[in-house]
Amino acid sequence: MYKATYFAAALSLALFQSPAVATADEITILAGDLPPMFNADGSGREAEIISTVMERCGHTVSFEIQPFTRHWKTYASGTGDAVATVPVGMPLGGHQSDVYIQYQNGVSFLTDAGNTYGDLAALAGHSVIAFMGASDILPGLKDAASSFKSYKEVADQIGQSRMIFGKRVDAVVGDGMIFAEYNRQLREQSGDLMFDPNQGVTFQAIFEPSSYGMNFRDAQLAEDFNRCFAEADAEGAIEAINSAWAERYRETLGTQYLGH
Structure with a gap:
């Protein structure tokens, strides 16, 4: 739903920082407060996709929920191991994953x-x-x-x-x-x-779907995420999550939300 055109200039000022490599098993991910994609308690459609993928790779995650757009700036300042819901190509530093979610x-x-x-x-x-x-x-x-x-x-x-x-x-x-x-x-x-x-x-x-990736400070984590997402997607796990969340709002969404 969002692109970063008017945030890019401010965020690019922080890109000189040396990325911190996450070595712990638990990965801290910054996320925007956008129910039901991310709820305040760390649940939600997007949270479930990320957790499913990372756990498949042997990683556990904890989400730090912040007002949307602030989570990008917090990541750019050096906090967290990764950041969610990043528009494709946004100059945010680190290593961007493949697309893992779309908004409609x-x-x-x-x-x-x-x-x-x-x-x-x-x-x-x-x-x-x-x-x-x-x-x-x-x-x-x-x-x-x-x-x-x-x-x-x-x-x-x-x-x-x-x-x-x-x-x-x-x-x-x-x-x-x-x-x-x-x-x-x-x-x-x-x-x-x-x-x-x-x-x-x-x-x-009435608009084309908006695609998002994640940015990781550690290149290996980004590679893990891409690999495990592809595996989960091929097995139908990602489709199942998206369909289940769309079903919760079927009365309003009909079949208009990404075809679910």
Whole structure:
């Protein structure tokens, strides 16, 4: 869902550092707080993939969860053995793995609203909200935004759920699984809400999937990860993890999330 165009300059300042080689069996991995990819307790779709792969190689992992994008900067400063969810080609130092996960961005909207959004042009004349920095990241969004009735980017993603259920916006642009998880969290909140959080939501994929790798300070760990990921993928373990997580949000995602 994210690329590093506007973080690259700051991060490149830290690349002069000599990488520390991890020698312990337990690998510390920096990860962004992006439920359900990474939850605060270190669980999640992406966490499960990484743990499965590393354990196959004989390594155990511990995740240090930080606000998304900060985890890149923390790694660049010299902390941790590896960092997750790195856009392909991002100049972050160390050794980048092969692609191990994809996110799927698209449009989420109230099912009963009677609209459908097959592409960005279909959003013309509608009120749209997106994650912070989306217009610099998602292809075509910045140019299309001028045709929207209104367009706003917010860092508080559960706030996006509040706005769609409260009918303050027509559509939310972002990763479908992440949005569905925040909807789930909102439904579980106690207290009176001024809207019905149980309204049906539909997700439609309109962007190409975003691919991510991991960066390791130790080249051997990167090689291990690539080898063990390929083995796990060939055996169907990665597909099984992705499908199981998509199934949790089937009511919203349908079959739009990476075909799962």
